[in-house]
Amino acid sequence: MPRGTKDDGRELIRRRVVEAAADLLAREGRDAVTTRAVAAAAGLQPPAIYRHFADMDALLEAVAEHGYATFLAAKRVDPDPPDPIEDLRAGWDLAVEFGLANPALYVLMYGEPRRGTTSAAFQAGMEILLGRIRRLAAGGWLRVDERLAAALIHATARGAVLTWLSLPADQRDPALLTAMRESMVTAVTNERPAVQDAGPAGAARALRAALPEQTTLSGAEQHLLGEWLDRLAADG
Incomplete structure (x- = not known):
């Protein structure tokens, strides 16, 4: 068998395992993602999982990477937005909406401080955020330096989603998300372009x-x- 064909087959099986694990995570939560359950969902014998992943942590890392790639594909990039502050709001809203629509996956992706920092899709998403911040800075809208702005935007979106998910359903008030977003906007941007000052x-x-x-x-x-x-x- 040609090497390319063998490698392609391995990659297809690996992808099938990741997608099966991601589906189990979404439907039944993290505790449901066991070797036996993933193997059954992927149509494999349990030992086959470990021919593609060193252990369950490695599989969960791959599921998180799958989540970053899915989120990256949903991002909309306008290289010259008519209103860069509204563009910032829209990007923040998209991140929060992704988290609320995919709670178990989001907790896996962002619930642990260091997870995802080496992911290519995570880094590509951060570059999109940095591009938004750079446009704000170039227009004189940025109140703080670019690195602090990125940390504030990322931290408030993550905190908003994780706080929302921690609340009982009857205590989830959309005003919380709006208030956190506007607090972020106030902390990061000026009311007027600072270059006019x-x-x-x-x-x-x-x-x-x-x-x-x-x-x-x-x-x-x-x-x-x-x-x-x-x-x-x-x-x-």
């Missing part, structure tokens, strides 16, 4: 966001100017 901090953030796109300065010069701009932005 007299102070240097907003202008520094806007220039810092645009710096990687210019080609006039050398790498060393960009690095030095970036340090100066970071200090100016921090003073604001």
